[in-house]
Each structure stands twice: as structure tokens, then as C-alpha cells.
Amino acid sequence: MNEVILLDFWASMFGMRVRIALAEKGIKYEYKEEDLRNKSPLLLQMNPIHKKIPVLIHNGKPISESLIIVQYVDEVWNEKAPLLPSDPYQRAQARFWADFIDKKVYDAAGKVWTAKGEEKEAAKKEFIDILKLLETELGDKPYFGGDSFGFLDIALVGFYPWFYALETFGNFSVEAECPKLIEWAKSCKEKESVSKSLADEKKLYEFAAEKRKTMGIE
Amino acid sequence: MNEVILLDFWASMFGMRVRIALAEKGIKYEYKEEDLRNKSPLLLQMNPIHKKIPVLIHNGKPISESLIIVQYVDEVWNEKAPLLPSDPYQRAQARFWADFIDKKVYDAAGKVWTAKGEEKEAAKKEFIDILKLLETELGDKPYFGGDSFGFLDIALVGFYPWFYALETFGNFSVEAECPKLIEWAKSCKEKESVSKSLADEKKLYEFAAEKRKTMGIE
Numbered sequence: 277m278n279e280v281i282l283l284d285f286w287a288s289m290f291g292m293r294v295r296i297a298l299a300e301k302g303i304k305y306e307y308k309e310e311d312l313r314n315k316s317p318l319l320l321q322m323n324p325i326h327k328k329i330p331v332l333i334h335n336g337k338p339i340s341e342s343l344i345i346v347q348y349v350d351e352v353w354n355e356k357a358p359l360l361p362s363d364p365y366q367r368a369q370a371r372f373w374a375d376f377i378d379k380k381v382y383d384a385a386g387k388v389w390t391a392k393g394e395e396k397e398a399a400k401k402e403f404i405d406i407l408k409l410l411e412t413e414l415g416d417k418p419y420f421g422g423d424s425f426g427f428l429d430i431a432l433v434g435f436y437p438w439f440y441a442l443e444t445f446g447n448f449s450v451e452a453e454c455p456k457l458i459e460w461a462k463s464c465k466e467k468e469s470v471s472k473s474l475a476d477e478k479k480l481y482e483f484a485a486e487k488r489k490t491m492g493i494e
Numbered sequence: 495m496n497e498v499i500l501l502d503f504w505a506s507m508f509g510m511r512v513r514i515a516l517a518e519k520g521i522k523y524e525y526k527e528e529d530l531r532n533k534s535p536l537l538l539q540m541n542p543i544h545k546k547i548p549v550l551i552h553n554g555k556p557i558s559e560s561l562i563i564v565q566y567v568d569e570v571w572n573e574k575a576p577l578l579p580s581d582p583y584q585r586a587q588a589r590f591w592a593d594f595i596d597k598k599v600y601d602a603a604g605k606v607w608t609a610k611g612e613e614k615e616a617a618k619k620e621f622i623d624i625l626k627l628l629e630t631e632l633g634d635k636p637y638f639g640g641d642s643f644g645f646l647d648i649a650l651v652g653f654y655p656w657f658y659a660l661e662t663f664g665n666f667s668v669e670a671e672c673p674k675l676i677e678w679a680k681s682c683k684e685k686e687s688v689s690k691s692l693a694d695e696k697k698l699y700e701f702a703a704e705k706r707k708t709m710g711i712e
Contacts, residue, residue, distance in 0.1 A: 325594060325627065337583060344589045351582040364569040365555060371562045376543060409543065 280305035281333040289434030290342035299469035301353040374431035440477035498523035499551040507652030508560035517687035592649035658695035
């Protein structure tokens with residue numbers, strides 16, 4: 277009685293979050309790839325406000341915004357693989373840092389691959405500074421929430437396959453600056469729910485390189 | 495055993511959200527007014543990432559970001575006045591629209607009182623268009639969640655006392671454009687939890703007029 281459809285785009289870190297959450301819960305769903313330059317009538321109908329992927333359609337009803345979808349998935353399929361911490365304070369902290377990622381990491385990453393000259397150096401520094409704050413929050417824990425993989429890991433790990441493109445365009449190494457964060461990302465990737473949901477980093481690089489060309493960068 | 499402190503600033507629509515949530519739950523707390531041009535060491539210590547109010551400090555532990563605080567308050571004090579809907583889908587919708595308010599309404603309102611000439615007309619139109627989307631979402635329900643006051647009402651109603659300043663600077667009437675939304679706001683204000691938590695609209699106007707002067711607008 278559960279019909280689940282995901283409107284998504286392969287390269288989206290936000291889409292990857294939802295794919296991971298669905299995989300963690302073992303939910304079968306129909307994946308529908310969107311052409312973002314020519315959005316489907318279904319996408320426009322299901323998310324008329326933002327017209328963005330990902331959208332989860334559960335028994336005909338749409339849910340938009342990736343972090344809201346992940347919480348919805350966690351609340352509806354609550355018998356397996358809890359994603360948010362059960363303690364309200366820990367839950368508030370997980371939401372705080374996930375919100376921080378949405379407010380900071382995406383824009384900072386975007387600047388790294390579009391900025392030039394001095395701006396590029398500033399963009400790289402900003403990006404690394406943000407990751408260092410996240411690394412400090414991780415501390416010595418295996419996952420952000422402690423011993424088990426959860427909400428905040430899902431919120432961040434979709435950016436990981438993008439690091440290769442950013443590092444190549446920006447000529448820097450995240451691992452040299454944030455070794456613990458990379459260790460965390462690698463251990464996330466050992467989980468099948470993550471590895472099968474993340475896009476290939478070489479393909480993301482090619483995708484971004486193509487995009488830079490059409491934007492007139494290099 | 496519950497020590498609750500709120501770091502806040504009287505004119506903040508985000509602070510008003512937290513005040514309303516605490517009032518709905520009947521929670522006693524210590525209110526600490528911040529001088530945003532000279533932030534207290536306590537604020538900088540409790541919210542080192544964003545350095546912003548509101549911050550709720552519950553038994554020594556800080557929670558930041560107003561919507562996250564309201565959810566925390568609802569989860570910890572869960573025996574009285576539920577704020578989020580109990581149904582996961584309704585909860586996701588409430589979160590979606592609250593997120594929409596944070597992404598759209600604040601910036602659009604800011605533009606109305608800082609823009610000039612043609613930009614000002616565009617800013618007013620954008621602001622009204624956003625409010626009209628919210629009015630459509632409200633529909634014929636007394637509150638956004640249905641028959642009882644809740645999360646999404648709290649997310650939006652803090653903007654209501656700001657309308658007077660916006661209308662005066664922008665020379666327009668929200669009520670003429672969105673009569674049902676104003677009806678909703680007025681019925682929210684009949685609740686003591688709301689009326690005692692909202693700042694006075696004339697004082698907000700004076701505050702904004704002073705700010706416009708220091709910004710060199712008029």
C-alpha cells in the first residue's frame with residue numbers, strides 16, 4: 277500500500293540525502309530522473325513553489341526539501357534504522373548542524389568552482405573553514421550522532437563525492453586540511469546505503485567541467 | 495529543575511516565535527535583552543557559530559535558530575498545547591511552509607523598507623506575492639494547521655507587527671491585498687500567548703525609521 281516515487285537528479289547532493297534515507301529504511305521506490313533544463317509536468321505539479329528536486333511522492337502526496345523529506349521518511353518508517361536522535365536536545369543539535377550545512381556549505385562550494393583569482397583563494401579558505409567547524413563538531417565520534425549513522429551524516433555526506441571536482445578546480449586537498457572528516461566520509465561510504473546512493477566523483481567532475489565551460493570559466 | 499533563559503531582542507520576529515511557544519506551553523523563563531551592536535559574552539559563548547538571537551538556554555544547554563527552538567520546546571514540553579501536527583505528512587507540510595517563510599518573507603520584507611524607486615515597486619510586488627501564496631495555503635482554515643493554533647502560525651505571526659512599518663514606508667496595504675491573512679493574524683493576536691509576545695507596531699515603525707536614517711534612506 278506504499279507507492280513511493282522519487283523525483284531526482286543524479287548529481288544533486290540533496291537528492292543523494294533522500295536516496296540514502298530510503299536505502300537505510302529499505303524502502304522500494306520508483307526513481308524518476310529529471311532534466312533540470314526541461315522540468316517534467318509532474319515536477320512542476322508536485323513542487324509548484326520551488327520547482328526543485330528532490331520531491332518524494334508518497335501515495336500521491338508530495339514532500340519537498342531534502343531535510344524535510346528525510347525527517348518524514350524517518351517518522352513514517354519508524355520501525356527500522358532510526359535517523360534522528362531520540363533525545364530532544366540531540367535532535368535539536370542535529371537539526372542545527374544540518375541547517376548550518378544548508379546555509380553555508382552549498383554556497384561556499386559553489387564559489388570554489390566559479391570564482392577566479394583572489395576571490396578563488398577567499399572561497400577556498402571559506403569552504404575549508406566551514407568544513408573545519410563541522411570536523412570539530414564530529415570530534416572523535418565515528419558518526420555525527422555518535423556510534424550510529426544518522427540524520428546529520430546524511431545531511432553532509434552528499435557533498436563528499438563533489439570534493440574531487442572542487443579540489444581539482446581549486447587545487448587544494450580537503451584531506452590535508454580535514455583528515456578526520458575524510459576518514460568519516462570514507463567510513464560512511466562503506467555502508468551500502470551510502471555507496472549506492474552517491475554519484476561517481478569522476479562523473480561529477482566532468483559534469484562540473486562542462487558547466488564551467490558553458491558559464492565561460494576557463 | 496527547569497532553568498530556562500531566553501537571549502532575545504525585542505524587535506525580532508524570530509525571537510517573537512520563541513516567546514509565543516514558551517507562552518503556549520506556560521513555561522517560566524528569564525528574558526535577557528541583547529544589545530545587537532554590543533553582543534553579550536553569554537550570547538557569543540552560547541551561539542558561537544551564528545552569534546544571533548534568539549538562543550534558548552535550557553539547564554545550561556543552548557539551542558539556536560528559532561524554528562529549531564520551537565520544535566525543541568514542543569518536544570520537551572509535550573504534555574500541553576501541541577504545536578506541530580501529530581500526522582507526519584501534516585508535520586512535513588508545516589515544516590515546508592515554515593522553511594518557505596524563512597527563505598522568502600524576511601528578505602522580501604527587508605527589501606520593501608530599503609529599496610528605492612522602481613526597485614521598491616518590485617519589492618512590494620514580491621512581498622505581496624509571497625503573502626498571497628501563504629494566504630492560499632491558509633485557505634478557509636482558522637489557523638494554518640486547521641482548528642488549532644500551532645507551529646506554522648508561530649512561524650509567520652512574528653512578521654505581522656512589522657506590517658505597519660512596511661506599509662507606511664511602502665505606501666501600500668497588506669489588508670487590501672490579503673484580507674484573509676490579516677483576519678488570521680488578528681485572530682492569532684486574540685490569544686494572550688501571542689499578544690503579549692509581539693512587539694508594538696508603532697515602536698517597530700520608529701525603530702525601522704531610525705535604522706533607515708542611519709542607512710541614509712530618506
